[in-house]
Amino acid sequence: MEMQNDDCMKYFLKHNKAHLNPKRKQKDGEILQQSKYLSLSQFKMKPMVYPKPLLRPYMGLCCQTCQSDGKGLFMDETTLQLGLTDILQVRTQFGPFWKRTFCHLLWVASLQPVTQYPNVVTQVMSDTRVESAVEGAAQLSLQKTENGPNIPDEGAYKSFLDSSRRRIMGILHKMAGTVSGPVIRFVSYALHKTLRHLVSSVRVHKGQIEVLKRAEATGKPIIYLPLHKSHLDYILLTFVLYDHNIRVPLIAAGDNLRLPIVGRFAQHLGAFFIRRRLDSHQGEKDLIYRAVLHSYLAQSLHASHSVEIFIEGGRSRSGKPSIPKAGLLGVIYDAYTSGDIQDALIVPVAISYDRIPDGSFVTEELGKPKKPETLWSVFKAGWRLLTGSGILKGAVRLDFCQPFSLADYVVSYKSNISKIRISPIFGPLEPLSPLQEAVEFPHNISTPSVTSYASDSEERRLVDSLARHVIHSASNSLAVTCTGLLSYLLLTKFRNGAPLQRIVEEFEQLRNDVVSKKMDLAFRGDSHDAISYAVELLDSSVKMEVNSQTKEQVLLPITSVPNVLDLSYHANTVIQAFLTDSILSLALLSNLSPVDFTVPKFEVVRSRDAIMNSALQLCDILRYEFIVTPPCQDNETSLLRLLEDFKSKGIISDPINENLGLSETDKWAKRISKHLDWIEEEHENDIGQMEFEDMKFVVNVSKECKDSLRDQASILFPIINSYCYVTKAVESVALEPIEEKKLLRLLQQGVEAECKSGINKFSESIGLDSIKNCLRLLLDWKALELSNHGYLRFYQFNQEFYQGLDYTLILDRVFQFKTLYQ
Numbered sequence: 001m002e003m004q005n006d007d008c009m010k011y012f013l014k015h016n017k018a019h020l021n022p023k024r025k026q027k028d029g030e031i032l033q034q035s036k037y038l039s040l041s042q043f044k045m046k047p048m049v050y051p052k053p054l055l056r057p058y059m060g061l062c063c064q065t066c067q068s069d070g071k072g073l074f075m076d077e078t079t080l081q082l083g084l085t086d087i088l089q090v091r092t093q094f095g096p097f098w099k100r101t102f103c104h105l106l107w108v109a110s111l112q113p114v115t116q117y118p119n120v121v122t123q124v125m126s127d128t129r130v131e132s133a134v135e136g137a138a139q140l141s142l143q144k145t146e147n148g149p150n151i152p153d154e155g156a157y158k159s160f161l162d163s164s165r166r167r168i169m170g171i172l173h174k175m176a177g178t179v180s181g182p183v184i185r186f187v188s189y190a191l192h193k194t195l196r197h198l199v200s201s202v203r204v205h206k207g208q209i210e211v212l213k214r215a216e217a218t219g220k221p222i223i224y225l226p227l228h229k230s231h232l233d234y235i236l237l238t239f240v241l242y243d244h245n246i247r248v249p250l251i252a253a254g255d256n257l258r259l260p261i262v263g264r265f266a267q268h269l270g271a272f273f274i275r276r277r278l279d280s281h282q283g284e285k286d287l288i289y290r291a292v293l294h295s296y297l298a299q300s301l302h303a304s305h306s307v308e309i310f311i312e313g314g315r316s317r318s319g320k321p322s323i324p325k326a327g328l329l330g331v332i333y334d335a336y337t338s339g340d341i342q343d344a345l346i347v348p349v350a351i352s353y354d355r356i357p358d359g360s361f362v363t364e365e366l367g368k369p370k371k372p373e374t375l376w377s378v379f380k381a382g383w384r385l386l387t388g389s390g391i392l393k394g395a396v397r398l399d400f401c402q403p404f405s406l407a408d409y410v411v412s413y414k415s416n417i418s419k420i421r422i423s424p425i426f427g428p429l430e431p432l433s434p435l436q437e438a439v440e441f442p443h444n445i446s447t448p449s450v451t452s453y454a455s456d457s458e459e460r461r462l463v464d465s466l467a468r469h470v471i472h473s474a475s476n477s478l479a480v481t482c483t484g485l486l487s488y489l490l491l492t493k494f495r496n497g498a499p500l501q502r503i504v505e506e507f508e509q510l511r512n513d514v515v516s517k518k519m520d521l522a523f524r525g526d527s528h529d530a531i532s533y534a535v536e537l538l539d540s541s542v543k544m545e546v547n548s549q550t551k552e553q554v555l556l557p558i559t560s561v562p563n564v565l566d567l568s569y570h571a572n573t574v575i576q577a578f579l580t581d582s583i584l585s586l587a588l589l590s591n592l593s594p595v596d597f598t599v600p601k602f603e604v605v606r607s608r609d610a611i612m613n614s615a616l617q618l619c620d621i622l623r624y625e626f627i628v629t630p631p632c633q634d635n636e637t638s639l640l641r642l643l644e645d646f647k648s649k650g651i652i653s654d655p656i657n658e659n660l661g662l663s664e665t666d667k668w669a670k671r672i673s674k675h676l677d678w679i680e681e682e683h684e685n686d687i688g689q690m691e692f693e694d695m696k697f698v699v700n701v702s703k704e705c706k707d708s709l710r711d712q713a714s715i716l717f718p719i720i721n722s723y724c725y726v727t728k729a730v731e732s733v734a735l736e737p738i739e740e741k742k743l744l745r746l747l748q749q750g751v752e753a754e755c756k757s758g759i760n761k762f763s764e765s766i767g768l769d770s771i772k773n774c775l776r777l778l779l780d781w782k783a784l785e786l787s788n789h790g791y792l793r794f795y796q797f798n799q800e801f802y803q804g805l806d807y808t809l810i811l812d813r814v815f816q817f818k819t820l821y822q
Contacts (some may be wrong), residue, residue: 060401060477066412066632067404074214079207086201104192114247117179120299133291134164171292177272201395208400209244215403221301225470226349228310230358249306259375298335317361318769319572321475324467333463345403348474354394354481355537362562365767397479397522465631472630475576479522482530487570490557492714497556517577541566568764586713587615589819597701608695615639624773652697718762719770720817726774727814740793
């Protein structure tokens with residue numbers, strides 16, 4: 001850094017003994033005076049230059065494919081340039097003693113939040129939708145009587161109507177939530193005082209807060225759709241919004257959280273409780289409950305309430321975002337199409353934790369039942385919150401994506417969906433086998449909704465498309481934590497450990513790779529310090545040792561169960577940044593054999609279509625694990641772009657010899673085609689039906705390239721190994737109907753046996769999440785049948801479907817990705 005003129009002169013006078021001479025001292029004084037004059041003149045002639053603040057990128061901008069008109073919605077240059085703020089820090093500098101002492105109390109008292117939160121219970125009671133449901137339920141009840149529907153019983157009918165209205169009041173009493181100003185102000189103050197015992201900081205982007213304020217000023221209801229990782233999610237979101245004078249949303253919560261005392265308290269903070277199972281165990285639809293839920297949500301939106309919905313359902317047990325359940329989102333869409341609301345603003349929300357305050361989900365991933373929430377567990381959590389005992393505190397980062405209009409999305413979807421379905425990206429891939437054609441299906445539809453919205457299949461597709469788009473946007477807006485980045489590095493590249501200095505170097509490179517993917521980091525500063533902080537938070541999942549010979553510090557991951565599942569959880573929060581790289585790397589490896597890495601350079605040639613076919617099949621296999629691209633785009637486009645990146649990195653290249661890799665027949669056909677004018681004017685209309693020429697790539701077979709591909713693909717190896725075992729095992733385990741819990745237990749034991757025997761080197765394959773997702777995939781492929789008996793689910797191998805078809809085709813489709821490079 002260059003020193004200023006004054007600093008240079010003072011340094012010179014201090015170190016030059018000649019200035020002790022009186023004459024020299026006078027001359028030096030003149031030089032110093034002249035220097036000050038020159039500095040002053042420069043200051044007057046040139047504007048003051050301030051150092052630029054360290055800005056963080058604004059994450060979660062609108063999709064440019066389906067929301068191109070909303071690029072500048074509620075935004076300007078100012079919002080992009082605002083940085084992060086920690087809402088736990090209340091500024092008290094330069095204030096008197098009493099202000100510093102009671103800073104949190106004074107801050108909460110100074111807030112001017114929204115105070116109008118209309119109660120919609122009366123509107124729900126008089127809603128025609130609810131009245132129709134009551135009449136429909138009455139007719140069904142009469143059909144079950146001895147007289148039947150043809151012999152009306154006025155007394156019974158009137159009695160049923162009266163009991164139904166009383167039941168509606170009971171449902172609303174248990175369900176409806178409201179926002180109490182005094183209660184939420186008290187909770188805000190309590191969180192300011194106690195939350196610092198649980199987390200070290202809660203950071204938000206000030207530009208995102210400003211955008212939310214502008215969105216709220218439109219008067220449209222705002223739908224917050226956060227990723228769900230912790231019970232702290234809804235507390236933090238409400239806390240942040242209230243702390244910035246933004247309307248607090250009504251929160252959709254499961255009725256398992258409606259505990260004594262706590263449940264009523266939560267209802268005054270905006271929670272409305274929904275039954276986990278809307279229907280009876282006999283499968284009969286509860287028309288009244290469905291209508292009340294539908295009406296309550298629609299009337300709340302009509303009253304301009306904001307709403308918070310966790311469309312993943314429960315909290316993620318694996319660290320990966322779950323495939324959405326579009327039920328309540330469908331109710332919102334139905335409220336829009338029926339005219340209850342003119343529009344709504346959708347806001348995906350990403351919340352990243354250095355470490356989940358709830359504790360680990362390892363026990364549930366190992367197949368043990370979830371511990372139900374109880375009043376005692378709430379009190380214990382409250383005590384930990386007050387004392388901070390036994391808690392490894394980490395930072396929290398909330399990112400609110402740019403709001404987009406539901407109405408605009410619907411218009412965009414209907415205008416673009418036909419283009420997405422028919423537009424070819426490249427030439428036809430190799431044809432599907434008869435079995436593959438039999439099991440193909442449109443897999444962009446989520447689990448059927450729990451509500452009675454959108455009976456038309458096209459509307460169901462639209463709602464599911466919106467839900468998947470929200471999950472994809474939030475996943476790509478998630479700030480990458482230091483614990484996630486270190487876990488990812490240890491599980492992919494350094495499973496056997498490495499010197500700390502080497503890990504620091506690779507960690508720094510991985511940080512740069514994340515930024516190049518246009519994702520943000522949840523930390524900053526020196527990589528060595530970030531790793532030390534992450535090691536402390538990861539606790540027993542990693543250990544630091546000193547090499548007795550080199551005296552170097554060595555960092556080792558604990559790759560045995562249950563510790564490896566904790567590392568896997570954190571690593572999975574990073575995988576979205578490198579997902580397409582991992583998929584394409586594994587697809588490329590699946591097209592190579594060990595012999596290919598022994599041949600001379602530039603002689604291993606592979607077809608682009610073969611690589612792309614493998615990559616697309618892998619995307620299809622992982623349909624319940626990841627959302628690779630948003631529904632408004634296609635996987636082919638993303639993968640083709642990535643192929644060009646692989647070329648720039650030297651992993652693949654264009655053939656030096658254009659005949660390299662061609663058979664003698666192909667070479668002969670290419671020579672003949674050069675002498676034939678095969679495109680005639682009269683056939684110009686058929687050009688659109690021509691097949692595109694398949695391209696060939698030379699694969700770099702150097703050891704560095706092989707290691708790079710393996711490192712990028714290795715995060716998918718545990719999932720693939722789990723899928724391979726489940727796909728093979730169900731053919732024998734599920735020959736007879738088997739209850740779901742028993743089947744999962746047997747499959748998990750089988751995966752565990754493979755890990756102990758060394759067949760499977762990735763112990764995290766034992767996680768229950770991937771096993772469940774594989775069963776869902778096999779249901780889609782019709783390899784399994786599912787039947788319900790009350791609340792129990794039974795699986796059975798579908799022998800009739802595969803009569804005459806070889807199940808090995810299904811096995812080959814999965815096993816092709818279990819490469820020898822694991």
